Amino acid sequence: MILVVLDHDGTKLRKGSLEALTRARQLAQALGEKVAGVLLAEAGAPLEEARGYVETLYVAELGPYTAEKWAAGVLEAAKGGVKAIVAPSSRQSRAYMGRVAYALKAGLLEDTLESWAEGGEVYAIRYAYLNRVTQKVKSPPPVALTVKPNTTPLAEPLGQGGEVVALQVPPVATVEVLERVQEEKKGVSLTEADVVVTGGRGMGSAEAFKRVEELAALLGGAVGATRAVVDAGWRPYGEQVGQTGKTVQPTLYIALGVSGAVQHLAGMNKSKYIVAVNKDPEAPIFKHADYGIVGDVHQVLPALIEAVKKLKD
Amino acid sequence: MKFIAVIRQVPDGESRLRIQENRVDLSSATLILDQMDEYGVEEALRLKEKHGGEAIVVGFGPERAEEALRTALAMGMDRGIHVVHEGYADPVTVAEALAPLIREESPTLVLTGGQQADWDSQALGAALAEALGVPVVPWTTAIELEGETARAKHDLDEGAEWVRVKLPAVFTTQQGLNEPRYPTLPGIMKAKKKEIQKVAFQGNSRVEILEEIIQEKARLQRILDGKDPVAAAEELVRLLHEEAKVI
Amino acid sequence: MPIDFSLTEEQRQLQALARRFAKEVILPVAQEYDEKEEVPWPVIEKLHEVGLLNAIIPEEYGGMGLKMLDEVIVGEELAYACMGIYTIPMASDLGITPVLLAGTEEQKRRFLKPLTEKPALAAFALSEPGNGSDAAALKTRAVRQGDHYVLNGTKMWISNGGEAEWVVVFATLNPELRHKGVVALVVEKGTPGFSAVKIHGKMGQRASGTYELVFEDVKVPVQNRLGEEGEGFKIAMNTLNKTRIPVAAGSVGVARRALDEAKKYAKEREAFGQPIASFQAIQFKLADMLIGIETARMYTYYAAWLVDRGLPHAHASAIAKAYASEIAFEAANQAIQIHGGYGYVREFPVEKLLRDVKLNQIYEGTNEIQRLIIARHILAE
Numbered sequence: 018m019i020l021v022v023l024d025h026d027g028t029k030l031r032k033g034s035l036e037a038l039t040r041a042r043q044l045a046q047a048l049g050e051k052v053a054g055v056l057l058a059e060a061g062a063p064l065e066e067a068r069g070y071v072e073t074l075y076v077a078e079l080g081p082y083t084a085e086k087w088a089a090g091v092l093e094a095a096k097g098g099v100k101a102i103v104a105p106s107s108r109q110s111r112a113y114m115g116r117v118a119y120a121l122k123a124g125l126l127e128d129t130l131e132s133w134a135e136g137g138e139v140y141a142i143r144y145a146y147l148n149r150v151t152q153k154v155k156s157p158p159p160v161a162l163t164v165k166p167n168t169t170p171l172a173e174p175l176g177q178g179g180e181v182v183a184l185q186v187p188p189v190a191t192v193e194v195l196e197r198v199q200e201e202k203k204g205v206s207l208t209e210a211d212v213v214v215t216g217g218r219g220m221g222s223a224e225a226f227k228r229v230e231e232l233a234a235l236l237g238g239a240v241g242a243t244r245a246v247v248d249a250g251w252r253p254y255g256e257q258v259g260q261t262g263k264t265v266q267p268t269l270y271i272a273l274g275v276s277g278a279v280q281h282l283a284g285m286n287k288s289k290y291i292v293a294v295n296k297d298p299e300a301p302i303f304k305h306a307d308y309g310i311v312g313d314v315h316q317v318l319p320a321l322i323e324a325v326k327k328l329k330d
Numbered sequence: 331m332k333f334i335a336v337i338r339q340v341p342d343g344e345s346r347l348r349i350q351e352n353r354v355d356l357s358s359a360t361l362i363l364d365q366m367d368e369y370g371v372e373e374a375l376r377l378k379e380k381h382g383g384e385a386i387v388v389g390f391g392p393e394r395a396e397e398a399l400r401t402a403l404a405m406g407m408d409r410g411i412h413v414v415h416e417g418y419a420d421p422v423t424v425a426e427a428l429a430p431l432i433r434e435e436s437p438t439l440v441l442t443g444g445q446q447a448d449w450d451s452q453a454l455g456a457a458l459a460e461a462l463g464v465p466v467v468p469w470t471t472a473i474e475l476e477g478e479t480a481r482a483k484h485d486l487d488e489g490a491e492w493v494r495v496k497l498p499a500v501f502t503t504q505q506g507l508n509e510p511r512y513p514t515l516p517g518i519m520k521a522k523k524k525e526i527q528k529v530a531f532q533g534n535s536r537v538e539i540l541e542e543i544i545q546e547k548a549r550l551q552r553i554l555d556g557k558d559p560v561a562a563a564e565e566l567v568r569l570l571h572e573e574a575k576v577i
Numbered sequence: 578m579p580i581d582f583s584l585t586e587e588q589r590q591l592q593a594l595a596r597r598f599a600k601e602v603i604l605p606v607a608q609e610y611d612e613k614e615e616v617p618w619p620v621i622e623k624l625h626e627v628g629l630l631n632a633i634i635p636e637e638y639g640g641m642g643l644k645m646l647d648e649v650i651v652g653e654e655l656a657y658a659c660m661g662i663y664t665i666p667m668a669s670d671l672g673i674t675p676v677l678l679a680g681t682e683e684q685k686r687r688f689l690k691p692l693t694e695k696p697a698l699a700a701f702a703l704s705e706p707g708n709g710s711d712a713a714a715l716k717t718r719a720v721r722q723g724d725h726y727v728l729n730g731t732k733m734w735i736s737n738g739g740e741a742e743w744v745v746v747f748a749t750l751n752p753e754l755r756h757k758g759v760v761a762l763v764v765e766k767g768t769p770g771f772s773a774v775k776i777h778g779k780m781g782q783r784a785s786g787t788y789e790l791v792f793e794d795v796k797v798p799v800q801n802r803l804g805e806e807g808e809g810f811k812i813a814m815n816t817l818n819k820t821r822i823p824v825a826a827g828s829v830g831v832a833r834r835a836l837d838e839a840k841k842y843a844k845e846r847e848a849f850g851q852p853i854a855s856f857q858a859i860q861f862k863l864a865d866m867l868i869g870i871e872t873a874r875m876y877t878y879y880a881a882w883l884v885d886r887g888l889p890h891a892h893a894s895a896i897a898k899a900y901a902s903e904i905a906f907e908a909a910n911q912a913i914q915i916h917g918g919y920g921y922v923r924e925f926p927v928e929k930l931l932r933d934v935k936l937n938q939i940y941e942g943t944n945e946i947q948r949l950i951i952a953r954h955i956l957a958e
Contacts, residue, residue: 082486083493084456084466107487108452112468112502115456119422124536127451145450145542147343150354153541156420191465191499195481195492206488212577236577244505254506255488260343261366261444261505269576279343290574291549292566294556299845307549308569312556320563325577328567362593400590512598515628515641518590 019045019052022104027061032209033105037164038172041103047134055094069174077184081194088116093184100158106165114161124156130168147283166208167266205239212238212269219274223251228318235325259284274314277302331383333374336442337367339398352541363398366443369503371402372510384408392416403521404513410526420537421453427531429461444469444502455502465495469504595654607659610784625696633670639693645881649826656830660933661782667823668736672699674816675745679804700741702732713756719748728795738788739773747809759809763801770795781932818891821898821941825877828901831934835912836866862911869904892954899947902937
């Protein structure tokens, strides 16, 4: 069996789940296995949508998320034996999959760009050294594999609903969630966005980010921030792009007033197109840019917004 | 109480990487204590300073990694355990190597980096927790001990949360947890006399690296002069629309 | 194995600490203090905190007991970020050295211990307005009166002179005796009649405070005399024979910085459609810089090794100081040349390297004096 973890926001599957599903189907075909899904939920879950994608769907409602509970849920679903467990990459999945991999003594293939099976072994391509190196790795099955967002075509539904199997997950109560500090959710999620518009220290103030938001909204993208901006309290941590923040790989990455420190580059240097606006022509970001403007971001950004509006008209 | 920080030695993010025979060659790179692990060392020291007890650094890696252990000792850790292993090992294998040694110490808690700066793994903390049969709190930004449990704040993909976790537990670090101190000169001198227990590990990594390449995407480098912001912005939008076709 | 070029584990740690300190604490403020012509006390406090200030003081007096090779390793790293700022701890070591060489147990305890307990500096006062290199021709007079000396005169170009807790002052008891009439006295901050005037308008090393010290009927207790009457000149020379080695180390640091900046610029800057680093004219300059750095560092290490072994080192320290400061000046000069017009403005760091390192050819004995020392060594046999 190839087990795929279907991640969701309570009402619908996340895009990453459909990417993971594609990978799971590819592995299943190469290894002569069947795909089953596992849908773990705090409360609500998109059950109908999910069973449209798999022949067997394991489900369990576990209450507030903890890595222990999710690992227990996945392990319960994998009890019949698995060749691979596939999940979309997220902070959460990379933790519970670590537990799962240890429990099954599986090969852990983290945040993969590509994966395939050959001669009974599973191969993957992933980044290392803060995204600077591309690795080709392999492991004999079983493997626990996470899928980097925006790397894989989305899976299509099967056309008919699969069988739903309720899991009996043994309770784990080592971690109690006391309080969730929710972020204001605006528009598209940063890691899944096709366009990311990031402001750096050069933006100068929290107020200046209104224009960043405006440009992001115009382009249907998400807002990002650098560590300096987040540390200054201008933007929430959840928007931080970089080594300790999020890794993004959009089609278009626009860096406004961003100098381009290594730690920031680690989070965005694989974007398809990179655009930089900075008044310092020596800023390292320009070395990683496809397009750029050397100029004052406070003048260039409003002009950019106008130019995009003109184009859309 | 006993606080353990698990560390590794990695190349400095700014040092240049080279590829030799399809593998990353670190022979000319500056190697440092992984900065994410350094948060763990600092937190272990702060917890020890506040609650008393012992702070132990546990390192995994080749002989040269002893330098990173010494750095942690110079920062103030009491003693070290170095599991010596050459080459790559996946987090499950590393956890297998470390778990028996850590279990023997019966620590109050274990800290390690949220992500490794060389192998980009985020799973060592979780794998280690599974190996020890204890909970894991990933991407931790605050820890407060309260007897048999700890209150901790940690990052999720979206947002963050406060949790109460049963001890012992494994915590992985996130930027913001603390500001690591310098290994002072007196610290360096004292570290000389501190004990590092060496343990050989021969286990085989399940995951094997076949090839490593540096794929610097060639960038177009079309940089416009923004003296006339409106003209530059219009030209940029035109290029993105007509040439790159991304908007 | 008679020769070993490797650093010990502790030395590597020490180097890593100094390198990190230079990058995180000194580099970000170097330009600011250069412009303000002000002593960066926050940096000095931090140096004390991590244990790098006055670290040559032996452990029994509360210090770290750093050896010369350790000091040289630290010096190169700190000077890489700013030679002017490095001069502050370096000049403090210069003040401490005569106490280490000639002080009694009681004096060491009294003068050195306080320098390890808080961020504090020492200074060394030999040069005078009318004589620098001709150190035996002192005009500052000391006259013995009972249990103290009365000191009159002026000292010039004294690094840390206005900040120091105490200054080792070299004075003459009888000018006719030339070097045989010199006495070394420790003058404490705040002693009546002792004043320090900051010298403004320095070309480089503007973060280090340089002073003119004036002594008007300053009473110095006899317990503050280092060694015997008449031993002062020997104490001063033995001190400088050691402390010019850190000047060499600082020079190597500046040269390394010059090469790094030049390399970076040469790879980025394009001319005739390619990076200027692809031209041999530039490549030769870079290669010459590295030849200078490697040879100067190696010789500086050698001179330090002689000191640590207790072997004669006067000529070696002179060679290291003269050679390293000259290759460093040339490296800074060529780094400016590679930068072209950009090298001549403050926006780029290379003009400061040249301004700073010029002093390394002058202080702690001009390079001409170093050549005299070397020549004396050659002709002595």
